[in-house]
Amino acid sequence: MSTFVQQLEIADPIVLDVIDRPEPHAGPGQVRVRVRAAGLNPVDWKVASIPAAAARYGVSAPTGFGHDFAGEIDEVGADVEGFTIGDRVFGGARARAVAEHVVMTVATDLLVRTPEGLSDEAAGALSIAARTADAAVTTVGASAGDTVLIGGAAGGVGVLAVQLVVAAGAKVIATASESNHEFLRDLGAIPTTYGDGLADRVRALAPGGVDAAIDLQGTDTVLAALDLGVDPARIATIAAGPNPPGGAVATGGGQAAPDALDRIAQAIAEGRLTLPIEATFPVERISDAVALQRGGHVRGKVVVTV
Structure with missing residues (x-):
């Protein structure tokens, strides 16, 4: 089984349930990422609570939650080149990032190698903010x-x-x-x-x-x-x-420029840029994390660990 944050209805108040679901697996052209951290963004709670925003991003209920994530590849499907098991990666998966496992299609989804020296918490907060x-x-x-x-x-x-x-x-x-x-x-x-x-x-x-x-x-x-x-x-x-x-x-x-994520991630890893983490919550406290993000006045990012 695999932990997953589920939302049954696009509505306000946002109701998020932490559930166990069968493990997803990588198919041809895909990799599976064991997610370690998922950064939250204002757009996440807007998509979760405003039907028009959800429709604009192609999200319908039931659905998951979040976009940004970081972790390591733990399964590689057939016909995948450039990624192997154990690679640390980060990227974006709309309305499904806050989960124990995320399956990504290499040719079309946003997936980038995490540079050495960059934590999963920082990498997991980068996709939307950096671009x-x-x-x-x-x-x-x-x-x-x-x-x-x-x-x-x-x-x-x-x-x-x-x-x-x-x-x-x-x-x-x-x-x-x-x-x-x-x-x-x-x-x-x-x-x-x-x-x-x-x-x-x-x-x-x-x-x-x-x-x-x-x-x-x-x-x-x-x-x-x-x-x-x-x-x-x-x-x-x-x-x-x-x-x-x-x-x-x-x-x-x-x-954003095609190299924006690689460039900004490397700059943070080398200490030339900084991205502060306001707070980190375990996945069981996802609702508290969303409330903090939604309240505004966050310095930098709010991150959920999985």
């Missing part, structure tokens, strides 16, 4: 000499986006709750609070103007950037829907 951060930074074209406003900078995507923009040589103004300001300063950003008056606070911090913006929460940063005169083509948003205000660019992990 989304890379896509957002690429979309706005952050480069040396730019000033970039990043809204929602203390979350998993934001932490990586801040570091990628700083590494590109740009100045970062980052919004977050005050409890995260010192942390963001340590990453090289200039922190400020979000909410009413954001555009005025940014003007005071960047009298020379703002060149680009990334909104990781909704539309507040988009609207402030437009008020500051930022070109809409250099405003990326991940949570404002398909038609953001003012011509800003809706962005997602699917627009």
Whole structure:
């Protein structure tokens, strides 16, 4: 038998059951991963609780839960090249990642080797955050000499986006709750609070103007950037829907560079980037983990171990 987190209905409140199911097995062209850690993302609880979000991602009940995972391959099907039993890997499996075993189709599913020196907890939190951060930074074209406003900078995507923009040589103004300001300063950003008056606070911090913006929460940063005169083509948003205000660019992990996961994972393994883990929960406490993620104000990531 194999542990699996099951959801019988897409609804709010989210009801998740930890069950035992027959072990899945790898078929031709597939590998089975013994999952050790699964990182949570805001999109996970949205897919689990909002029928329209679930439909957008092709998820229907009954279903599993979560997307990001890391572990090691423990079964290899016929006709698989490039992976062997014992390989440490991480990747994404929509609505089925929080489980003891995940079967992945090598040719089509998102599966990447875990670099030496990167823990399963860190690797298991990377798939969505790393690809989304890379896509957002690429979309706005952050480069040396730019000033970039990043809204929602203390979350998993934001932490990586801040570091990628700083590494590109740009100045970062980052919004977050005050409890995260010192942390963001340590990453090289200039922190400020979000909410009413954001555009005025940014003007005071960047009298020379703002060149680009990334909104990781909704539309507040988009609207402030437009008020500051930022070109809409250099405003990326991940949570404002398909038609953001003012011509800003809706962005997602699917627009990341092909090497984004390998590159960012290696940088974390080597200590050039960091992705903090706010809390780790055993799978039996999956509901507590989701509640913490859903409550917001998480610094970095929430991870479930299996």
